[in-house]
Amino acid sequence: MIRPHRAHPLWLAFLLHRISGLGLALFLPAHFYVLSLALTRPASLDGFLHWTENPLLKVSEFGLVFLLAVHMFGGLRLLALEFLPWSPRQKTFAAAAAVASAFIASIFFISAVA
Amino acid sequence: MAAAQKYMQVSVWRGDEATGALEEFDVPAQESQTILDVVSWIQQNADATLAYRYACRVGMCGSCAMMVNGKPRWTCRTHVKKVLGDNGRLTIEPLRNLPVIKDLATDMTEFFDKWIAAEGVFHPTKTRYDEIEGIDPESSVRVEANAAIECINCAVCYAACDVVSANPDYFGPAALNRAWSLVNDTRDGGQAARLEAVSSNGGCHNCHSQQGCSTFCPNELNPTLSIAGLKRETVTSLFRRRS
Numbered sequence: 001m002i003r004p005h006r007a008h009p010l011w012l013a014f015l016l017h018r019i020s021g022l023g024l025a026l027f028l029p030a031h032f033y034v035l036s037l038a039l040t041r042p043a044s045l046d047g048f049l050h051w052t053e054n055p056l057l058k059v060s061e062f063g064l065v066f067l068l069a070v071h072m073f074g075g076l077r078l079l080a081l082e083f084l085p086w087s088p089r090q091k092t093f094a095a096a097a098a099v100a101s102a103f104i105a106s107i108f109f110i111s112a113v114a
Numbered sequence: 115m116a117a118a119q120k121y122m123q124v125s126v127w128r129g130d131e132a133t134g135a136l137e138e139f140d141v142p143a144q145e146s147q148t149i150l151d152v153v154s155w156i157q158q159n160a161d162a163t164l165a166y167r168y169a170c171r172v173g174m175c176g177s178c179a180m181m182v183n184g185k186p187r188w189t190c191r192t193h194v195k196k197v198l199g200d201n202g203r204l205t206i207e208p209l210r211n212l213p214v215i216k217d218l219a220t221d222m223t224e225f226f227d228k229w230i231a232a233e234g235v236f237h238p239t240k241t242r243y244d245e246i247e248g249i250d251p252e253s254s255v256r257v258e259a260n261a262a263i264e265c266i267n268c269a270v271c272y273a274a275c276d277v278v279s280a281n282p283d284y285f286g287p288a289a290l291n292r293a294w295s296l297v298n299d300t301r302d303g304g305q306a307a308r309l310e311a312v313s314s315n316g317g318c319h320n321c322h323s324q325q326g327c328s329t330f331c332p333n334e335l336n337p338t339l340s341i342a343g344l345k346r347e348t349v350t351s352l353f354r355r356r357s
Contacts (some may be wrong), residue, residue: 004184005210005274010325081323083346086339090325 013094017074020067027064058112066105075095119143122194124152127207131214136205149182149189149197153206153218164219173332176268179226180218181207186273188332209273211286225269225286232285233311234292245299259298262291262340264333271327271337278350283316287337289326292317294340297347309351318344 002012019043051057077093087093118127125136139156157164162190168305172193180189182197183205198204212220229235240247249256271287272278278286284295293312296302312318318341327337 005181005186006276006324007328007329008326008329010323011276014322014324079321081338082342083349086336086342104203 009091009094013077016070017078020071020074023064023067027067041101052088055073055113058109061112062105062109065108066101069101069104070098073100083087122152122198123203124156125203125205126156126218127214128164128217129215130246134214134217136207143194144153147194149180149187149192149194149206150178152194152204153180153189163218164218173210174264174266179209179270179273179332181205181210181267181273186270186330188212188268188270191332211273211275211278212269220269222269225272225288226267228285228316229289229292229317231311232289232293233304233308234296235304236296236299237302238301239301240293249300255298255300258343259295262295262298262335262337266333266334268332270330270332274326274330275327276324277320277322281316281320282336284320285312285316285320287341290321290344291327291335291337291340294343297344309348312344313348318323318348321345 002015005010006015034045034048047073049056052061073099074094077097080087081090121140122143124139124141126139128134128335130139132317139160141152141155141160145153150171153164153166154168157166166178166180167176168340170177175189178189179186179321182189183199184202185197186209187197189206194204205220208214208218211224212222216219220284223280251257264290267288269288271291274285275287277284280295288290288326290312293308297305297308302308321338321341323342325338328335328339
């Protein structure tokens, strides 16, 4: 459970940024391994790509694209916070990063299943 | 006919960090009542050995901060009505991130030592024989300094900060906020040493911008803004030195 002193939007934005970073750190080695199959074992790669047509994988890809997008927008938010003149709209920026990421992930999901 | 007296269940931390525990008290509820009123009632009517700290009772001195239902608060200006949970219970504990002396009183030595370590001290450049320096209140640096200056040293931000919990060397929001107000003080002669201090191991670059400090600061200051200013200043000074 999130302790009371952390229950505010900007701490949750920090949490989302941290979780998305850890998620991507776990994903990237697997991603590079699968890409390497194109050189080492093309037949296995084709088998894997066929497996990714599974609807459950499409939903997982939505999550993955969301993590990628939210990590990027969250990072841009932090760079703006630290290097641009301060704006009081910090919660708006955090919400905008999450909404933009959900939008991009949804577009990706729709194009993947359509 | 007077209404029947209502009581609140209040859990209060007793003892030190290692061996202490919460103790239950039934405190009469009043129409207009602060958390400090509740603590004082317990000390005056239920258990005279309760240790806590306060002085001014009007939000000036910064002595009475405690954790109230898990959030850091200045207790003299926090009304019970605003923080009472749905279950009608209050939990009052000593501030996070500071050693507990006894009950609700914390040892604030490290908090103040870190102000000094962060160069949150003024370095005068004039003597008493010099003319008083004119400061334009509208100048951009003075506006920045003014925004950070109303700190009452209550350590609410220090208790709200997860970076302080994770890294005992971190100076914390209050000390860095003070350093930022001095970076913008044109009369100060210690800027080089201050930039060294705020970019050291305990300095501004530890901040994760979770903004708990700004969320809970009772004077509505924004230490995250100040720390972001220090981060910018240390980075630009790096380029200044190289050029």
